[in-house]
Amino acid sequence: MITANNMIIANNLIKTFTKNEKKNKKSDFNAVDGISLTVREGEIVGILGPNGAGKTTLLRMMSKLMKPTDGMVSIRINNVEISDDIEVKRHIGYLSNNTKLYGRLSTRELLQMLGVIYGISEEDTKRRIDEISEVLSMDSFLDNRIEKLSTGQTQRASIARCLVHDPQVYIFDEPTLGLDIISSAAIVDFMKEERKRGKTVLYSTHYMEEAEYLCDRIIMIHHGRIIGEGTPKELRMQTGHDSLRDIFAGLIAENGGLESDMSELDKGLTGKRRARR
Amino acid sequence: MNTKMIRTLVKKEMLDVFRDKKTVIMMLIVPVVLYPLIFIGVMQLMTFISSSMEKQNYRIAVEAEDEGRFLHKLEAFCQDGAQAAEEGQTDDAVSSTEAVEKTAGAATGAVEESGEEAEEPSYEITIVDADSIGDYETALNEEEIDVYVSGQMKDGKLQYNVYYLSSVNNSSYAAGLMKDVCDELKEDMTRQLLMEEGMDAEAVLEPVSYEKQDIASSEQSIGSIMGSILPFMLVVSLLMGTMYPAIDTTAGERERGTLETILTLPVTNRQLIVSKFITVAVIGMVSALLNILSMGAIAFYMYKMLEMQTDMGSFDAARFLPAIFVCILTVFAFSLFISAVAMCVTSFAKSYKEANNYITPLMLVVMFVGYIGFIPNIELTQTMAMMPVANICLLIKNMLLFKVDYAVIAVVLLSNIAYAVMAILFLSKIYDSEAILFSDGKAGLQLFERRDNLKKGGVPTVSDVWFVVALTILLVLYAGSMMQVKFGLAGVFGTQMILLLVPLFLVIYTKRDIRLTYGFTGAKATGYLGGALMTVGLLLVNLVLSAGMFVLFPESMSNLETTFSNIFGDNVAAVFLVVAVAPAICEEMLFRGVILHSLKAKYKISSAIAITAALFGLYHMSLIKFIPTGLLGLILCIVVWKTGSIYPAMLMHCINNAISVLVTYYPEQIGKVLPVLNKSSFSASEVLCLCAAGGIFIAAGALVLNKTKNVAGEEKKS
Numbered sequence: 001m002i003t004a005n006n007m008i009i010a011n012n013l014i015k016t017f018t019k020n021e022k023k024n025k026k027s028d029f030n031a032v033d034g035i036s037l038t039v040r041e042g043e044i045v046g047i048l049g050p051n052g053a054g055k056t057t058l059l060r061m062m063s064k065l066m067k068p069t070d071g072m073v074s075i076r077i078n079n080v081e082i083s084d085d086i087e088v089k090r091h092i093g094y095l096s097n098n099t100k101l102y103g104r105l106s107t108r109e110l111l112q113m114l115g116v117i118y119g120i121s122e123e124d125t126k127r128r129i130d131e132i133s134e135v136l137s138m139d140s141f142l143d144n145r146i147e148k149l150s151t152g153q154t155q156r157a158s159i160a161r162c163l164v165h166d167p168q169v170y171i172f173d174e175p176t177l178g179l180d181i182i183s184s185a186a187i188v189d190f191m192k193e194e195r196k197r198g199k200t201v202l203y204s205t206h207y208m209e210e211a212e213y214l215c216d217r218i219i220m221i222h223h224g225r226i227i228g229e230g231t232p233k234e235l236r237m238q239t240g241h242d243s244l245r246d247i248f249a250g251l252i253a254e255n256g257g258l259e260s261d262m263s264e265l266d267k268g269l270t271g272k273r274r275a276r277r
Numbered sequence: 278m279n280t281k282m283i284r285t286l287v288k289k290e291m292l293d294v295f296r297d298k299k300t301v302i303m304m305l306i307v308p309v310v311l312y313p314l315i316f317i318g319v320m321q322l323m324t325f326i327s328s329s330m331e332k333q334n335y336r337i338a339v340e341a342e343d344e345g346r347f348l349h350k351l352e353a354f355c356q357d358g359a360q361a362a363e364e365g366q367t368d369d370a371v372s373s374t375e376a377v378e379k380t381a382g383a384a385t386g387a388v389e390e391s392g393e394e395a396e397e398p399s400y401e402i403t404i405v406d407a408d409s410i411g412d413y414e415t416a417l418n419e420e421e422i423d424v425y426v427s428g429q430m431k432d433g434k435l436q437y438n439v440y441y442l443s444s445v446n447n448s449s450y451a452a453g454l455m456k457d458v459c460d461e462l463k464e465d466m467t468r469q470l471l472m473e474e475g476m477d478a479e480a481v482l483e484p485v486s487y488e489k490q491d492i493a494s495s496e497q498s499i500g501s502i503m504g505s506i507l508p509f510m511l512v513v514s515l516l517m518g519t520m521y522p523a524i525d526t527t528a529g530e531r532e533r534g535t536l537e538t539i540l541t542l543p544v545t546n547r548q549l550i551v552s553k554f555i556t557v558a559v560i561g562m563v564s565a566l567l568n569i570l571s572m573g574a575i576a577f578y579m580y581k582m583l584e585m586q587t588d589m590g591s592f593d594a595a596r597f598l599p600a601i602f603v604c605i606l607t608v609f610a611f612s613l614f615i616s617a618v619a620m621c622v623t624s625f626a627k628s629y630k631e632a633n634n635y636i637t638p639l640m641l642v643v644m645f646v647g648y649i650g651f652i653p654n655i656e657l658t659q660t661m662a663m664m665p666v667a668n669i670c671l672l673i674k675n676m677l678l679f680k681v682d683y684a685v686i687a688v689v690l691l692s693n694i695a696y697a698v699m700a701i702l703f704l705s706k707i708y709d710s711e712a713i714l715f716s717d718g719k720a721g722l723q724l725f726e727r728r729d730n731l732k733k734g735g736v737p738t739v740s741d742v743w744f745v746v747a748l749t750i751l752l753v754l755y756a757g758s759m760m761q762v763k764f765g766l767a768g769v770f771g772t773q774m775i776l777l778l779v780p781l782f783l784v785i786y787t788k789r790d791i792r793l794t795y796g797f798t799g800a801k802a803t804g805y806l807g808g809a810l811m812t813v814g815l816l817l818v819n820l821v822l823s824a825g826m827f828v829l830f831p832e833s834m835s836n837l838e839t840t841f842s843n844i845f846g847d848n849v850a851a852v853f854l855v856v857a858v859a860p861a862i863c864e865e866m867l868f869r870g871v872i873l874h875s876l877k878a879k880y881k882i883s884s885a886i887a888i889t890a891a892l893f894g895l896y897h898m899s900l901i902k903f904i905p906t907g908l909l910g911l912i913l914c915i916v917v918w919k920t921g922s923i924y925p926a927m928l929m930h931c932i933n934n935a936i937s938v939l940v941t942y943y944p945e946q947i948g949k950v951l952p953v954l955n956k957s958s959f960s961a962s963e964v965l966c967l968c969a970a971g972g973i974f975i976a977a978g979a980l981v982l983n984k985t986k987n988v989a990g991e992e993k994k995s
Contacts, residue, residue: 100534
């Protein structure tokens with residue numbers, strides 16, 4: 001394996017939750033069930049999986065928001081392994097649907113506050129805000145209260161939040177969900193740009209085309225386990241399917257299919273099946 | 278801790294809270310607008326009530342065979358009444374304004390009080406011709422007349438019967454007036470009879486006279502009025518002030534989904550909690566100070582009005598300066614306490630609505646305890662000074678009555694701060710748990726789960742135990758101490774039952790393993806031996822310690838000794854049962870059972886033991902008892918840990934307490950057998966000897982315990 005300066009390694013991660021079953025019964029289940037993966041410097045790795053596959057839990061554990069029940073996540077920055085969880089957070093930009101922004105603050109206020117928290121000097125923060133604002137074209141709404149922004153603007157503000165401290169690693173949980181084509185294209189381009197600058201990106205998505213276009217490697221997970229892994233090319237070779245969509249469907253069928261006890265999962269995929277027809 | 282980080286976080290929280298209209302309204306509008314409005318409203322109501330009372334006209338029918346004496350007197354009375362009415366009017370205005378000041382803001386109270394005081398109104402009396410009304414009962418019922426008086430001569434005496442309707446206000450008031458008329462008539466006639474007999478009427482009728490002289494300064498009278506109201510207002514307004522920021526920074530943050538965002542930042546939980554706490558406490562203080570200012574302004578306005586109307590005597594506001602200073606300090610201390618508590622409650626909630634529901638019971642409890650200022654004769658004792666909310670109210674009351682005790686002030690302030698710190702530590706613990714943060718995963722508080730969902734077995738979760746311990750301590754503090762005052766020994770037994778039953782309910786309700794939770798496993802003889810050795814060793818060390826305490830705090834120590842026999846009485850068997858046997862079972866089952874075992878399951882054994890021992894020391898609620906009882910707790914914990922059984926600890930606890938019972942009740946006999954137990958001062962060499970002997974016993978006990986095979990441990994291995 002090639003050793004890079006920066007990377008994230010997950011080793012046999014397990015996260016156990018207690019789940020409500022139909023009638024007042026609870027049982028433990030593993031949302032993430034023994035996942036090991038490595039993301040190298042300058043790589044975009046996409047996590048694909050149906051709803052309830054464990055993507056969010058996996059990414060939360062990778063970014064130290066959640067403690068794994070078992071297994072470990074280690075992060076190396078400039079060849080130094082960082083063990084302190086708080087220190088790790090300094091090098092990660094994490095974004096998900098659940099990371100909402102403070103609606104009563106303006107984007108600029110928010111970014112300034114983050115600058116102090118990340119320990120960046122005032123001038124550097126100011127310069128950084130100008131840069132980000134230009135890259136994400138946020139000038140027009142930088143001083144508006146976040147609660148007044150549109151969905152696309154809010155998402156851009158969210159991304160700006162992850163950029164203040166110029167992290168080495170980005171962990172994005174479905175960053176393009178629910179965005180229009182232009183907004184999501186902006187985000188996809190942004191990730192590509194960051195890769196060029198040597199940044200590492202780990203992100204999850206539902207959109208196959210986007211993953212195919214963007215990712216160096218794709219990891220498919222289902223029921224908390226990895227069911228397929230590799231570059232798009234490798235995956236095609238492995239499965240014999242041509243489109244990522246077919247690969248995905250094929251792998252899921254091989255691994256117990258969709259007859260899942262998770263109703264949410266069913267709902268999510270009937271939609272997708274229809275879309276394929 | 279990184280102050281810059283905390284400053285930034287506080288700034289963010291402040292911005293966030295102050296840009297929320299709800300909070301600002303609660304903070305500003307209520308004190309600045311609502312209180313004066315209520316005040317003006319009450320004033321209006323007051324003038325309305327007193328003006329409506331003025332024009333009362335009582336219609337009276339008199340039918341008496343008394344040569345017109347009664348009627349004559351009544352007419353004279355009417356003229357007097359008319360004069361009194363004019364005086365009464367001014368009196369009336371004063372009393373109603375006083376009533377307003379007393380209750381400044383508490384509208385209902387003001388109305389009631391003023392109602393009572395304004396009941397000395399002016400009135401007119403119309404004498405109705407008795408012949409014109411026919412049947413008096415019908416006339417009364419149809420309210421043609423308010424009262425009917427009939428009088429006959431009976432056995433040489435005049436007998437008046439006054440008929441009225443107690444259900445009609447005017448009627449019963451007029452009946453009261455008729456009594457006054459009769460009294461005056463009676464006095465006149467007595468006087469006349471005495472004069473006829475040639476006696477000095479004054480000397481016979483009033484051999485004794487008395488007059489009340491109020492020597493309370495106007496400051497003291499105002500202080501006593503303020504003392505019952507101000508604490509309540511303060512406590513409630515502080516809670517109101519902290520409520521919304523507490524909800525906003527905890528449940529609100531989760532509802533808006535920003536909690537996960539802040540978790541991605543390099544911020545520790547403690548920094549997060551501390552900054553939220555500072556925000557809530559500061560906002561609480563500001564709103565409380567606004568409240569005080571607003572109330573103060575109203576009170577000042579009232580005072581000025583009074584000054585214009587009446588001659589109140591000199592009033593020196595400067596005398597209240599110490600009270601005001603202490604009030605402000607307590608506001609700070611209490612705002613720390615109440616914000617921490619409010620945040621503890623609200624952080625369990627997932628939304629604003631839920632948090633509001635959770636905070637309502639807290640509000641009720643605080644209001645209920647805040648009423649303590651209105652209850653006369655509750656003294657601020659050392660124990661009282663540690664009771665949250667009640668201590669603040671009593672302290673402010675005392676300060677306004679110019680009763681100053683610096684030790685008690687210190688205890689009140691420090692205990693509030695200590696409780697706040699404890700609550701914050703608890704909060705940063707629960708904020709650490711994913712159950713709270715992500716609201717999935719395993720719930721920390723099983724107590725609020727559906728019982729069907731709970732799995733059997735194991736020991737209670739730490740959150741459950743904290744919750745139940747807090748509940749138990751509150752119950753012991755309030756219900757327990759009340760029972761002890763009222764029922765003495767039986768009350769002490771009742772307190773022990775609280776200690777036993779509340780946690781037991783938790784254990785049974787959450788379907789925990791009783792044997793595991795309480796350590797109901799057999800212990801080997803060596804376990805008992807080791808425990809006994811350590812207990813004896815500690816007893817020796819504690820002798821020295823309590824002698825030292827006696828030197829440091831002579832008064833408290835002798836207080837401690839006298840209360841023991843005073844409260845418990847002479848029935849030694851009963852005392853033995855309640856003081857030695859009951860705690861050995863109940864306290865052990867709580868501390869060395871539920872608390873120790875659940876802590877042990879989560880934390881390192883050393884911290885589990887340390888926390889349990891400290892709690893046990895604190896539970897005895899006395900500064901001087903803390904160290905000896907804490908040490909006892911420590912040793913009992915070690916015994917339980919090493920033997921894996923609670924029985925040796927129960928026995929040791931029983932013996933330890935039994936010895937103090939014996940020393941109290943049979944000092945002479947004990948003196949003969951073990952003179953050392955009776956001594957209260959020791960020479961340096963004796964201290965050394967005792968400590969050395971104690972140390973040797975403890976070490977020997979520890980050695981024996983270490984050799985003992987842990988029964989529970991063996992089971993685990995096999």
